[in-house]
Amino acid sequence: MLSLNSISLDNMLPKVFVGQEPCGDSSDIWLHQVKFSRGETILLQAESGRGKTSLCSYMAQLRSDYVGQLHYLDEQGTELCIEPSELLRQHIGVMFQEHRLFADLTAVENVMLKNQLTQYTTEHEVRQQLSRLGLADRMDCPCSMLSLGQQQRVAFVRALCQPCSFLLLDEPVSHLDPANAAVMAEMVRERQVADDLCLIVTSVGHHLPSDFSQIYKL
Amino acid sequence: MKYLFLLLRRNVSAWQLLIFGVGGLVGALIVMLCMQSYRDIDRAYQSDDALFSENYLVISKPVSLRTTVKGLIGGQSLSFNEHEIEELRALPDVSEVAPFRTARFTVDAMVSAGHRTLRTEMFLESVPDEFIDLPLDDIEWKADLSDRFVPVLVPRNYLDLYNFGYASARGLPQLAEGLVGQFTFQLIIGGSFYHARIVGFSTRLNTILVPDAFLADANRVYGEGKDDSPSRLIVRTRGEEAGASLLQYLTRMHYVVADGGEALVRMRSMVYGIVWAVAAVGILVMLLSFFLLVVSFLLLIERNREIFRNLISLGYNQKQITRPYRLLALVVDVIVWAVAAMLCSIFYPYIGALILEASPSLQPAGMGIFYLAAFIGCLVFVLIHYTVIWYGVKRITKR
Structure with missing residues (x-):
């Protein structure tokens, strides 16, 4: 199997920003050469509307409305060509800012829908992870009946439910209290240790309590 | 999944x-x-x-006082010439045209009953076999001059006329089709005697028919050299197309369609x-x-x-x-x-x-x-x- 080791951003800029005020001076990412590698813990910080969610979507190959280049590299620095659905199943776990849960499915079913694709874990383990995040009594409720904070935790567990070398968390604690944010950070750390993955977290200010090796301003 | x-x-x-x-x-x-x-x-x-399949029309030229007078003095004829037949045949609605062949000799029919003999002048016509509305394979529809036997087809309405008109009025027995076929009579053609029998009744053709080949031979042998142009034509229309344009042509040419054929075409x-x-x-x-x-x-x-x-x-x-x-x-x-x-x-x-x-x-x-x-x-x-x-x-x- 292909082994994704780093993602290189080469002078990227969302098309929507093209022709607007120069971004290169105010951003560490847009129109710069940046490389994210396994083992790193990265925080992308910016106010709203600076393209945090767009960058996550670009890296996950869910959108392509940008200029510049995006490269997926293995340990030797050789460029990898990975099919988009395989990238999302095997290499990059994403927790979306808008959660993207299925309202008619329960919390467990939402996670298992992903697990059905990746065959990464068991329903028992999924339930354990949801319980750890305080959802023991809510895991069999349809997601339409969960609060935003509860939905955010379900989306997080789902993002972990796959093998990956990169984990993108788009504003993961925006609706969480500090206690739940701390549990989430702990779970991420465990996973990072186990898989040596690259954690990329975006934030508008209230961010995941982790030890970030690098902080970028968008 | x-x-x-x-x-x-x-x-x-x-x-x-x-x-x-x-x-x-x-x-x-x-x-x-x-x-x-x-x-x-x-x-x-x-x-x-009849409403869907190909249709047959019998057409002729109109008879008027003028044509009668002209006919008497040997002028205009009511027969169709080759050009008119070809023009009709070329119409898109028409699949085939055939002339009615008429006997060009005198014909007498004779019936003997006991000591009494009934004799009357009559006429004979023929059309090609494929225009006859009877299954010819089932009846004896062949004749040769040497055979001395002629099968005859008569219009069904002749029988109806007798059964429901004459027989009813005169208290005579009505005759079934099969029974009529049992009687034989004699035809005297050019002085020669032929046995004849009515072998069927046609709904489509309102004339006394004999086999076409027989009449052609008889005309050659007994014919009196008269004008051979037909005065009636039988037209077979195309099943799916015959319609208004054919009727328009017939009206324009002042041709007459026999036996409600025109109404049938309109209905079709x-x-x-x-x-x-x-x-x-x-x-x-x-x-x-x-x-x-x-x-x-x-x-x-x-x-x-x-x-x-x-x-x-x-x-x-x-x-x-x-x-x-x-x-x-x-x-x-x-x-x-x-x-x-x-x-x-x-x-x-x-x-x-x-x-x-x-x-x-x-x-x-x-x-x-x-x-x-x-x-x-x-x-x-x-x-x-x-x-x-x-x-x-x-x-x-x-x-």
Whole structure:
């Protein structure tokens, strides 16, 4: 199997920003050469509307409305060509800012829908992870009946439910209290240790309590 | 794919499926009835039913005082010349034209009953065998000058005239067709005696007919060298086309059509018009139902737009996403067409009875067509739905 080791951003800029005020001076990412590698813990910080969610979507190959280049590299620095659905199943776990849960499915079913694709874990383990995040009594409720904070935790567990070398968390604690944010950070750390993955977290200010090796301003 | 199916089940309501199924069923029934109607109409065209099959017209030129006087002084003739016959033959509505051959010699008929002998002058005509409306293989329709026997066909209305006019008025017994055929009489042609027998009664041809080959030979041997141009023509029209344009031509040429043939042609044109109008409406309704089925599935896909996008963001590919929808379409289509075929085979016998009542010469088609239609229709619907699902989802999930 292909082994994704780093993602290189080469002078990227969302098309929507093209022709607007120069971004290169105010951003560490847009129109710069940046490389994210396994083992790193990265925080992308910016106010709203600076393209945090767009960058996550670009890296996950869910959108392509940008200029510049995006490269997926293995340990030797050789460029990898990975099919988009395989990238999302095997290499990059994403927790979306808008959660993207299925309202008619329960919390467990939402996670298992992903697990059905990746065959990464068991329903028992999924339930354990949801319980750890305080959802023991809510895991069999349809997601339409969960609060935003509860939905955010379900989306997080789902993002972990796959093998990956990169984990993108788009504003993961925006609706969480500090206690739940701390549990989430702990779970991420465990996973990072186990898989040596690259954690990329975006934030508008209230961010995941982790030890970030690098902080970028968008 | 348990959870993917679960997602579909939670997002497609029973009502939606029911509406989808009923819409499909209506469409399927229309398609099957259209196919069946097409087959019935096609069978009607192939049949001998006067309204659908090829038609025969006997035409002549009008007789007036002027033509009578001119005929007496040897002027204008009421016969058709070669040019007129060829012109008629070239009409698109006409498939064949044949002249009536007339005996160019004197003919006498003689019947002997006991000591009494009845003798009368008469005439004979002939047309090519294929224009005669009787199964000639079943009757003895051959004669040779040397045989001394001539089969004769007379118009059915001669028999009716006798049975319901003369016999009734005079208290004489009425005669059945078979009984008339038992009597023989004698024909005196150019002084030679021939035995003759009435072998059948024609509805189409209002004349006394003998076999064409016999009359041709007799004219050659006994003929008196008179003008050989025919004064009556028999025209065979094309089954599916004969209509208004032929009638316009006949009117323009001042030709006369015998025995209500004109009315039949008009009726046929009308029937064709109605049949095609109904077929056009049927095709339109069928296309509409196809369109509705496509739209209903597109709406279902459009309604689940967000779901497809989210599934793509989880790493599902298009093939996996469309699988439950394709399976749903397959199951619904198979059920819909099976029910449609069942309903048709239950109710078609009643329609068949109506057809039989309307035109006894038509036999309603069998049920096999329904099962074939159901199979083909199901295949087409499944293909359409698969295509709609595939491209509908592709459009939504394009990155």
